[in-house]
Amino acid sequence: MTSIFSGGLSRYALYGFAIAVIAVLMATVAAVMLSGKALTLANLYAAQASNPMLMALDLMPFIFALWAQGLAAGFSDEKAGARSKKTDTEQSEKLALKAEARRLEQEDTLTGLANRAHFLQQLDASLRDAELNRTRVGVIVLDLDGFSEVNDQFGAATGDRVLKSVARRLSNATENTGSILARLGGNSFGLAIDALQSTQALEDLAQRMRDVLVPPCTLDKLSLNLAASVGGAVYPDNATDSFGLVNAADGAMQHAKAGGGGFELVQTAIPVEDAEMHSLSAELRTAIEQDQLVLYLQPLIDVQADEVHGVEALVRWQHPRRGFLPPGEFIPRAERAGLMNELSKWVLRRALEYNAALRKQGWSIGVSVNLSARSLLDPDFPDLLADLLATYEVPSEVLTIEITEDTLMSDQRRTMDVVTRVSNMGIHISIDDFGTGYSQLTYLKRLPASEIKIDRSFVTDMLESDTDMAIVKATIELGHALGLRAVAEGIEYENQSVKLRELGCDIIQxxxxxxxxxxxxxxxxxxxxxxxxxxxxMAVGESARGSY
Incomplete structure (x- = not known):
């Protein structure tokens, strides 16, 4: 009885009580009227007092109230149970979504192995434990030999199937070894071994990884022979941080590949200057996260219209101990450490932020950003660009992505897909350092590019060298024939700008x-x-403030 009233008197109990009271009143009125007496309060009371049935009916309001209260309590318990079950379900779904997001952050989407970022995180933890316990950690980097030929001859889809097969074989070879296997990117795989007992154990494991690749990889009607070059490095002999250790193993692998394949172990202790460079790789990630980088902007001038066309974004590093570092001192480290995606995102964010600020000041000019091959091989990169443009409310046609010839030629199928998607968004594509790579005109003709940048090596001596002058002139004419703007960089003297204007060059820098x-x-x-x-x-106005 106590439990059904624990939540207070419900409205259903009140409804039941009221309905029963009305029924009792109606029965009493009917009894008075049937007796032929007048309908007065005295007669109603007399009928109640003299009629046992009516006296029994007086208990009905309380019975109805109690019955309704019991039903309400039952409904309340059912609702509470349903709410609890719903809350538990929602909580389970949230936990599942978080777990899936965490898995996607840590996993290579193609092979299901750990990705490079997660591999480095785990390696960092292993190195901390090794430092405390005075143990050694081994790292192996394996790179497939001649893999680009698979993509070129049979297509990227076949290449992806090969990588999945290799991942399965390597997983089987390293199972129960207490190691961490990852895909570091492209056709490179990494393995980290905790508490390494000896370099011989590292060599044995590397040989086991090579051995599992010996049987031909059979895909449909294809039978592909696989081989790999492998490099190994050991903490603390060859490096003292995760980036340095992976780079050391990668260097040994490259040396083995240059020698015809096989396995090579870093034999010598790392020199002090190299150790500093490995440390620089680790510090670069912190610099990106803690905003130690600085974005510089260099004007791009429309030499025909004599107006500011835009700016090129160029990253610099204000290192807390080493001072101001130019890109040549840290970009190569970012590439080898797998940080180019993070670095490119930082540059894009800051470049669009500055462009938005300039537009508010009335400067409707563009901004150019250099990109690495890694970004062009990322199928999610166009989505990232769309999100950034929306965040800073910058029109897509304001942004120009600069890509070198060699980057475009590294994986034509994949880069063409990403570049086409980027161009379809309205973003301009610029072929940087044009004339220094090995691109094919048939491929360039199909590219949705907007401009070509003539490399400074041709511009610098064009007034003294007939050959360089001919190359610059021909490049400008080729660009115009393909419907592209011609941009010349490396202009240091007025006579160079005058000559480029005469030759019909569009933009100079x-x-x-x-x-x-x-x-x-x-x-x-x-x-x-x-x-x-x-x-x-002319009064100050928009027409004097750029071409976008």
Whole structure:
């Protein structure tokens, strides 16, 4: 009885009580009227007092109230159970989604192995334990030999199937060894071994990995023979951090590949200067996360219209101990450490942030960003660009992606897919360092590019070298024939800019117009440009402020 009233008197009990009271009143009224007496309160009371049936009916309101309260309590318990079950289900679904997101962050989507980022995280933890316990850690880097030929001859889909097969074989070979197997990227795989007993154990494991690749890989009607070059490195002999250890093993693998394949172990202790460079790789990740990088911007001038066309974004590193580092000192480390995606995202975010700020000041100019091959092989990269453009409310046609010839030629099928998707968004594609790579004109003709950049090596001596002059002129004419803008970089003198204008070059870039500079200095430079290049009769307006 107590439990059904534990939540208080329910409205259903009140409804039941009221209905029963009304029924009792109606029965009493009917009894008075049937007796032929007047309908007064005295007669109603007398009928109640003299009629045993009516007296029994007086208990009905309380019985109805109790019955309704019991039903309400039952419904309440059922609802509470349903709510509890729903809450438990939702909680389980949230936990499952979090687990799936965590798995996707740690797993290579193609092979199901650990990805490079997760591999390095696990390796970091292993190195911390090794330092405490004074044990050794081994790392193996395996790279398939001649894999690019598989992609070229049989297509990327077949190449992906080969990689999946290799991943399964390597998983079987390293099972129950207490090691971590990962796909480091492309056709490279990595293995980390905790508490390494000896270098011989490392060599034995490397040989086992090579042996499982010996049987031909059979796919439909194809039978492919696989081989791999393998490199090994040991902590603390060859490096003291995860990036350094992987780089050391990768260097040994490259040396083995140059010698015809096989396995090679780093034999010598790492020199002090190399150790510093490995440390630099580890510090670069922190620099990206803690915003130690600085974005410089160099003006791009429309030499025909004599107006600012845009700026190129160039990253620099303000290292807390080593001072100001130019890109040549850390970009190669970022590439070898697998940090180019993170670095490219940082540059894109900051470049679009600055462009949005310039647009608010009335400067409708573009911004160019250099990209690595790794970004072009990422099928999610166009989605990232779309999100960033939406975040900073920058029109897609403002952004130009610069890609070198060699990057475009590294994996034509995949790069063509990503570049086409990016171009379809309205983003411009620029072929950087044109003339220094090995691109094929038939391939370039199919590319949805907007411009070609003539490499500075041709521009620098074009006034002294007839050959360089001929190359620059021919490149400009080729670009125009293909419907592309021609951009020349490395302009350091006025006579170079004058000649390029005569040759029909569209955009020029170099120290003569403006050096790379931080955002605040660029704002000052733009104000100075506007002061000296705006016609006197023209009021300050949008037409004098760029071409986008």
């Amino acid at each position: 170099g120290y003569y117009m403006g050096r790379p500079m931080p955002y605040d200095k660029l704002c000052e430079w733009l104000a100075e440009w506007q002061l000296h290049h705006q016609p006197e009769a």
